[in-house]
Amino acid sequence: SKLPSNVRRRKAAAEEVTRTLDRDLKERQPLERVVPYSAQAFRRLSIEWLVATDQPIQSFQHPTFIAMLNMASRATNGLHIPGRKATRTELMNTFRNHLVKLKAIFAVSC
Numbered sequence: 001s002k003l004p005s006n007v008r009r010r011k012a013a014a015e016e017v018t019r020t021l022d023r024d025l026k027e028r029q030p031l032e033r034v035v036p037y038s039a040q041a042f043r044r045l046s047i048e049w050l051v052a053t054d055q056p057i058q059s060f061q062h063p064t065f066i067a068m069l070n071m072a073s074r075a076t077n078g079l080h081i082p083g084r085k086a087t088r089t090e091l092m093n094t095f096r097n098h099l100v101k102l103k104a105i106f107a108v109s110c
Contacts, residue, residue, distance in 0.1 A: 046060065
């Protein structure tokens with residue numbers, strides 16, 4: 001019916017259904033597609049990295065590069081690669097700690 005009280009009641013019922021649905025609906029996050037490992041894909045990406053960063057071919061045989069890849073291969077939840085600021089901070093802290101150790105060595109030997 002078109003009576004004002006009936007119209008209000010129908011609108012309130014429709015709003016209640018909408019509120020209930022809004023509460024129950026959740027946006028689905030897209031799943032990240034993980035590319036399976038293959039030696040061929042790894043070789044291709046390695047060479048792309050070598051060329052893009054202008055590294056010498058000997059970089060692949062460097063012990064620290066091999067250690068880094070071995071560590072990364074054990075990651076279970078993907079890798080977190082730090083940004084430029086975090087990397088710079090870590091480098092500065094490492095350098096500072098190295099200087100402190102050198103000062104301690106030279107202070108003892110003099």
